[in-house]
Amino acid sequence: MKTMRVSGEPDAKPFLLDCDPGHDDMVAMMVAIAAADIELLGVTTVAGNQTGEKTALNARRVATLVGEHNLPIAKGCERPLYRELRTAPHIHGNSGLDGADLPEPTVALRPEHAVDFMERVILGSDRPVTLVPTGPLTNVAMLLRKAPQVRENIERIVLMGGSMHESNVTPVAEFNIFVDPEAADAVFTSGLPVTMVGLDLTYRALFGEEDFVRLEQSGGHVSAVVAPLLRFFAGAYEKRRGTRAAPLHDALAVAIARDPSLAETRNFHVAVETQGRYTTGQTVVDTRGVTGNPPNAEVAVEFDLQRFKSIIFEAIGCLDARPSPLG
Numbered sequence: 001m002k003t004m005r006v007s008g009e010p011d012a013k014p015f016l017l018d019c020d021p022g023h024d025d026m027v028a029m030m031v032a033i034a035a036a037d038i039e040l041l042g043v044t045t046v047a048g049n050q051t052g053e054k055t056a057l058n059a060r061r062v063a064t065l066v067g068e069h070n071l072p073i074a075k076g077c078e079r080p081l082y083r084e085l086r087t088a089p090h091i092h093g094n095s096g097l098d099g100a101d102l103p104e105p106t107v108a109l110r111p112e113h114a115v116d117f118m119e120r121v122i123l124g125s126d127r128p129v130t131l132v133p134t135g136p137l138t139n140v141a142m143l144l145r146k147a148p149q150v151r152e153n154i155e156r157i158v159l160m161g162g163s164m165h166e167s168n169v170t171p172v173a174e175f176n177i178f179v180d181p182e183a184a185d186a187v188f189t190s191g192l193p194v195t196m197v198g199l200d201l202t203y204r205a206l207f208g209e210e211d212f213v214r215l216e217q218s219g220g221h222v223s224a225v226v227a228p229l230l231r232f233f234a235g236a237y238e239k240r241r242g243t244r245a246a247p248l249h250d251a252l253a254v255a256i257a258r259d260p261s262l263a264e265t266r267n268f269h270v271a272v273e274t275q276g277r278y279t280t281g282q283t284v285v286d287t288r289g290v291t292g293n294p295p296n297a298e299v300a301v302e303f304d305l306q307r308f309k310s311i312i313f314e315a316i317g318c319l320d321a322r323p324s325p326l327g
Helices: 023-034 052-065 114-124 138-146 148-153 175-179 181-188 209-218 223-241 249-258 305-320
Strands: 013-019 038-045 073-075 129-133 154-160 194-197 263-272 283-286 297-303
Touching (some): 013 249, 023 038, 023 305, 038 052, 073 114, 114 148, 129 249, 138 148, 138 181, 175 181, 181 263, 194 249, 209 305, 223 305, 249 305
Parallel strands (some): 013 038, 154 194, 194 297
């Protein structure tokens, strides 16, 4: 693993992060910003964990906190393709990032819609772009519909969403896929290389009490904000799952996109249920090959937790070394 530093290396991989901050999206942003081997071309936001207004504001506040003043941030879709928006205030609070005070944003939004921004950036890149969506897939589906030519310059899509066996919003569905299953279906059937980082893994990407204490003891200005935010996040999950720990769903997707060797993947056919009375939003993973459908996704099935935690602490430590926006 290369050492993280403030700016990307000449051979850094071009990334676009599409997210709905969200506590775990916040950490995902920090990993992408801090990694020297990622060239973060921009952050786009989508309605999901909270409304589109709030997720865009949160992305700007995170960028301000870590001193990423020139990071392009573009606001995207306010609702799913065909459905009413469902948010998660019971997990992320009314702001989407409850639990600590973040600075008022000094990073401006780009004037263009996220889908237009993604199209322009992908087509303008001299190397294929890795697209990492960590929220509902509305922006990505709209991009593929509006500008199908971008497919030629997308290296792969590494998404946080879905599961083989776990769920968190219905007995069978994961939140990001459930919020906009039609968009997810468009992505999984796009023919592009897709890696699914689902709940089967991300519920094991846990930060617990000893990790919070380590952040607090570091004395950094970013750590001082992240620790209480993740404590709030852990408290919300304790009420639902009985374990006081924060699952860093979205950060794991970024870490695997950055370094695929972090996880073991298997090739499966993944279908998204869009019409089921009880199963809407389910990712139906054909682990036994019974449908005869060819694989359309790499599904992450194992990962190295300690190595993942090292990536998180290294990223936050790198950002702690930057000047504080609060002086």
